[in-house]
Amino acid sequence: MSAATYTIEGRTGxxxxxxxxxVHAQVISxxxxxxxxxxxxxxxxxxxxxxxxxxxxxxxxxxxxxxVAQAVRTGLGxxxxxxxxxxxxxxxxxxxxxxxxxxxxxxxxxxxxxGAVEIELPDGTTKRxxxxxxxxxxxxxxxLHDQHPTKTFVDLNRSGIALMEIVSEPDMRSPEEAGAYxxxxxxxxxxxxxxxGNMEEGSLRADVNxxxxxxxxxxxxxxxxxxxxxxxxxxxxxxxxxxxxxxxWEEGGEVEQETRLFDTGRGVTRSMRSxxxxxxxxxxxxxxxxxxVLDEAWVExxxxxxxxxxxxxxxxxxxxxxLPAYDASVLVAEKETAAYYEEVARGRxxxxxxxxxxxxxxxxxxxxxxTIADPPVSARDLGALLDLMRDGTLSGKLAKEVFEAMVExxxxxxxxxxxxxxxxxxxxxxxxxxVAKVLAANADKVAEYxxxxxxxxxxxVGQVMKxxxxxxxxxxxxxxxxxxxx
Amino acid sequence: xxxxxxxxxxxxxALEEGAISAVELTRAHLEAVEALNPxxxxxxxxxxxxxxxxxRESDARRAxxxxxxxxxIPLAIKDLFCTAGVRTTAGSRILGNFVxxxxxxxxxxxxxxxxxxxxxxNLDEFAMGSSNMTSAFGxxxxxxxxRNDPGTRLVPGGSSGGSAAAVAARMxxxxxxxxxxxxxxxxxxxxxxxxIKPTYGRCSRYGIVAFASSLDQAGPFARTVExxxxxxxxxxxxxxxxxxxxxxxxxxxxxxxxxxxKGLRIGVPREYRLDGMPAEIEALWRQGLDWLRAEGAETVxxxxxxxxxxxxxxxxxxxxxxxxxxxxxxxxRYGLRVEEKGGDxxxxxxxxxxxxxxxxxxxxxxxxxxxxxxxxxxxYYLKAQKVRALIARDFDRAWERVDAIVTPATPSAAFAMGAxxxxxxxxxxxxxxxVTANLAGLPGLAVPAGLDAEGLPxxxxxxxxxxxxxxxxxxxxxxxxxxxxxxxxxxxAGA
Numbered sequence: 016m017s018a019a020t021y022t023i024e025g026r027t028g029x030x031x032x033x034x035x036x037x038v039h040a041q042v043i044s045x046x047x048x049x050x051x052x053x054x055x056x057x058x059x060x061x062x063x064x065x066x067x068x069x070x071x072x073x074x075x076x077x078x079x080x081x082x083v084a085q086a087v088r089t090g091l092g093x094x095x096x097x098x099x100x101x102x103x104x105x106x107x108x109x110x111x112x113x114x115x116x117x118x119x120x121x122x123x124x125x126x127x128x129x130g131a132v133e134i135e136l137p138d139g140t141t142k143r144x145x146x147x148x149x150x151x152x153x154x155x156x157x158x159l160h161d162q163h164p165t166k167t168f169v170d171l172n173r174s175g176i177a178l179m180e181i182v183s184e185p186d187m188r189s190p191e192e193a194g195a196y197x198x199x200x201x202x203x204x205x206x207x208x209x210x211x212g213n214m215e216e217g218s219l220r221a222d223v224n225x226x227x228x229x230x231x232x233x234x235x236x237x238x239x240x241x242x243x244x245x246x247x248x249x250x251x252x253x254x255x256x257x258x259x260x261x262x263x264w265e266e267g268g269e270v271e272q273e274t275r276l277f278d279t280g281r282g283v284t285r286s287m288r289s290x291x292x293x294x295x296x297x298x299x300x301x302x303x304x305x306x307x308v309l310d311e312a313w314v315e316x317x318x319x320x321x322x323x324x325x326x327x328x329x330x331x332x333x334x335x336x337x338l339p340a341y342d343a344s345v346l347v348a349e350k351e352t353a354a355y356y357e358e359v360a361r362g363r364x365x366x367x368x369x370x371x372x373x374x375x376x377x378x379x380x381x382x383x384x385x386t387i388a389d390p391p392v393s394a395r396d397l398g399a400l401l402d403l404m405r406d407g408t409l410s411g412k413l414a415k416e417v418f419e420a421m422v423e424x425x426x427x428x429x430x431x432x433x434x435x436x437x438x439x440x441x442x443x444x445x446x447x448x449x450v451a452k453v454l455a456a457n458a459d460k461v462a463e464y465x466x467x468x469x470x471x472x473x474x475x476v477g478q479v480m481k482x483x484x485x486x487x488x489x490x491x492x493x494x495x496x497x498x499x500x501x
Numbered sequence: 502x503x504x505x506x507x508x509x510x511x512x513x514x515a516l517e518e519g520a521i522s523a524v525e526l527t528r529a530h531l532e533a534v535e536a537l538n539p540x541x542x543x544x545x546x547x548x549x550x551x552x553x554x555x556x557r558e559s560d561a562r563r564a565x566x567x568x569x570x571x572x573x574i575p576l577a578i579k580d581l582f583c584t585a586g587v588r589t590t591a592g593s594r595i596l597g598n599f600v601x602x603x604x605x606x607x608x609x610x611x612x613x614x615x616x617x618x619x620x621x622x623n624l625d626e627f628a629m630g631s632s633n634m635t636s637a638f639g640x641x642x643x644x645x646x647x648r649n650d651p652g653t654r655l656v657p658g659g660s661s662g663g664s665a666a667a668v669a670a671r672m673x674x675x676x677x678x679x680x681x682x683x684x685x686x687x688x689x690x691x692x693x694x695x696x697i698k699p700t701y702g703r704c705s706r707y708g709i710v711a712f713a714s715s716l717d718q719a720g721p722f723a724r725t726v727e728x729x730x731x732x733x734x735x736x737x738x739x740x741x742x743x744x745x746x747x748x749x750x751x752x753x754x755x756x757x758x759x760x761x762x763k764g765l766r767i768g769v770p771r772e773y774r775l776d777g778m779p780a781e782i783e784a785l786w787r788q789g790l791d792w793l794r795a796e797g798a799e800t801v802x803x804x805x806x807x808x809x810x811x812x813x814x815x816x817x818x819x820x821x822x823x824x825x826x827x828x829x830x831x832x833x834r835y836g837l838r839v840e841e842k843g844g845d846x847x848x849x850x851x852x853x854x855x856x857x858x859x860x861x862x863x864x865x866x867x868x869x870x871x872x873x874x875x876x877x878x879x880x881y882y883l884k885a886q887k888v889r890a891l892i893a894r895d896f897d898r899a900w901e902r903v904d905a906i907v908t909p910a911t912p913s914a915a916f917a918m919g920a921x922x923x924x925x926x927x928x929x930x931x932x933x934x935x936v937t938a939n940l941a942g943l944p945g946l947a948v949p950a951g952l953d954a955e956g957l958p959x960x961x962x963x964x965x966x967x968x969x970x971x972x973x974x975x976x977x978x979x980x981x982x983x984x985x986x987x988x989x990x991x992x993x994a995g996a
Contacts, residue, residue: 071603072591073601073706073709077742107873109850116831297875298873299825
């Protein structure tokens with residue numbers, strides 16, 4: 016636990032924050048939750064819509080088994096209870112992009128019950144955040160208000176796509192914790208392959224519940240800030256909403272429970288709907304769908320085939336590879352980075368591999384604006400480069416040079432070494448000749464060295480390397496110089 | 502023999518013998534439709550060209566020796582079943598121009614088996630009604646009329662009133678219906694024909710415009726029990742497109758019609774003996790039980806103690822589901838749209854739904870919305886679901902003692918058009934004997950058993966165990982044989 020509690024200093028004293036998140040994560044699946052229509056992002060409007068998704072008369076939902084499996088995998092990844100019996104309810108409301116006039120969701124009996132994730136804070140401490148539940152539901156379509164001066168256009172491609180709503184306990188106490196929690200959820204789901212976590216495309220969105228209180232108090236009224244689509248905005252929205260509530264309380268007012276939106280431009284939250292328009296969703300069990308009953312053996316099979324999750328992987332890197340906690344965290348942050356690292360490290364010095372990935376490779380990614388999924392140097396080529404260092408073909412300095420050439424050309428290190436003649440010289444005869452030449456040309460320095468000025472050894476190494484155009488094996492240079500200087 | 506007087510079984514035999522062609526059979530029925538529909542208004546849409554085309558195809562297939570189980574049989578299809586390329590209205594203005602691009606599973610299976618569709622049958626709007634008076638396409642007239650008052654036009658019952666009237670008047674050999682609270686059995690009884698609502702899950706609901714999803718079930722109408730059995734076989738079967746359709750084998754229902762009822766135990770529920778029930782219906786019920794005893798069945802008085810709560814529970818559950826099922830008719834994607842220049846989305850919803858739905862549909866949407874509302878849900882919807890479970894338990898206990906249950910199908914014979922319209926509850930009482938089978942998901946069959954003093958048909962109902970339609974057919978066929986019901990409606994083909 017972090018020792019210091021995060022507070023916001025108000026006019027009348029410090030205030031604590033209480034934060035809970037409802038995260039909507041789009042399930043990775045080829046087809047929608049209750050129809051066979053495709054789910055690819057970015058398709059032409061209304062091209063991925065079945066009659067079920069468009070709410071045509073007589074159309075019926077049929078549950079997609081893969082979406083259920085994805086929800087179960089996610090539940091297992093969140094260390095949560097899997098409910099073998101769950102049920103779908105209808106949430107009734109009218110909107111132009113809600114074709115059925117109701118959303119099929121799991122209100123009373125979610126597929127996943129309580130669980131927890133551990134978040135890591137910048138100061139290195141960790142904290143457990145409780146998961147209340149995870150349930151499956153349909154996404155709505157999209158209303159486009161900017162396509163026509165007086166009309167709203169509706170795109171139903173998203174209508175019926177499977178979402179997981181993941182509800183946390185009100186366990187977070189600072190914007191940073193909320194950000195770390197959302198990042199952790201995204202990381203776990205990416206590892207599981209259950210949600211791509213792409214917040215720009217809307218596959219991960221968060222509703223934030225915020226309240227403030229005096230230290231030691233119970234909960235005060237909370238407000239929900241809806242539909243935030245980046246971790247940074249989540250943190251900003253929490254801060255802005257907390258400050259707004261503090262001002263209300265400090266002015267003697269009363270915070271009213273309501274739904275608000277975050278204005279990213281102005282950095283403030285504003286009220287979304289008034290109480291007069293408060294919805295009564297008239298939830299009731301969807302009579303088109305029998306209860307969802309899972310076979311325990313099937314759940315166990317999913318558990319057995321779950322990939323290694325980031326926490327376990329980090330622990331393994333520290334234990335088996337001897338990496339420091341920080342390095343291990345960085346390498347497991349993205350599934351693709353970890354996969355890259357492991358390929359480089361396989362059969363090689365894991366610490367050296369970590370240094371290259373976190374140092375030269377990350378720098379190259381930054382410089383070339385590419386991602387680990389599409390790196391300028393493949394893991395295999397970087398591994399080969401490490402091999403060339405180990406067998407003495409390349410010195411550390413030469414390896415850096417070869418790496419830069421690899422980034423530039425995309426060619427494997429062996430080819431670059433051959434083409435540019437960068438192979439380091441291990442021919443003792445050539446090095447001995449260079450040593451002799453250097454010592455002869457610097458007789459005064461040799462005398463000083465012999466008189467006790469041992470610092471000059473580095474100077475001789477530099478001169479020999481220079482004479483060899485940097486291609487000499489440094490270990491050999493050292494050895495031969497020492498012998499010559501006697 | 503007039504082609505329109507055939508039974509389905511008889512027509513199949515005649516077609517196979519070459520005594521008649523599918524084209525002749527279909528043409529005779531289309532002529533009957535042309536002659537009688539202007540008066541009865543049983544069909545909303547007549548698909549004469551498609552029917553003749555299908556009949557020609559049927560004759561060609563039969564000539565090639567590739568006849569299918571219903572090859573060339575002309576049927577009417579309740580206009581609640583979506584039919585690809587053919588307008589499907591649900592009896593409502595809001596779907597008045599709706600042409601579905603897809604086919605319901607039940608009608609697809611009937612086509613697969615060679616049936617010929619004459620057209621789409623009239624119904625109460627969204628299947629909500631017991632008189633066919635709520636159709637946006639006008640009421641249907643019952644082909645029967647009172648012996649001493651032939652001028653008073655009677656209702657065919659509802660909601661499948663057009664289907665029942667068409668079959669009774671010999672405009673079709675059979676028809677499809679749907680039954681949510683009695684919408685097949687009550688019109689069958691009012692029109693002197695046979696209709697069965699099979700077990701919930703027996704027929705796919707895919708492509709049937711939904712009224713109350715947990716109660717809706719498709720079933721056939723015909724003029725004999727065996728014909729219903731033949732049609733039901735084609736309509737039944739598991740459908741992966743309907744999650745509530747059952748994975749159970751489809752037996753040869755027609756074969757079950759010949760089964761003896763000897764040794765069967767027939768339950769007689771004492772709660773179905775209502776105060777004020779017409780003596781003729783009481784007498785007919787007793788008569789039916791006598792017939793079954795004469796065939797070797799044993800009758801057993803049973804109790805279904807929660808029967809009196811069935812109707813109120815039904816009129817909570819069905820409107821609740823309907824209020825949600827009908828939310829999709831909003832003018833956005835298909836069907837009627839009414840908008841005012843400058844109006845917003847909400848304005849369009851209100852105008853569209855105000856103009857598109859009739860009074861009974863609006864009433865049920867409002868009731869349903871009310872019973873699902875926060876603060877009322879527990880007292881109404883949840884309580885009704887508990888009642889439903891108790892009614893199902895009543896039946897479960899009964900099945901320990903009996904193999905089938907026999908009751909009257911309706912508390913009265915067909916009534917006059919316009920009667921019972923003042924107070925909706927009077928109309929709802931029509932369903933008193935039939936809703937229990939829907940609430941418990943059980944098969945129920947109505948079979949004509951006699952006439953009342955006015956010469957109007959009266960029916961008995963046979964209720965069976967889940968997925969035991971075979972026993973229901975056996976008992977229904979035994980009543981049919983004993984009743985030897987030969988009376989004919991005044992309005993019919995060739996009359």
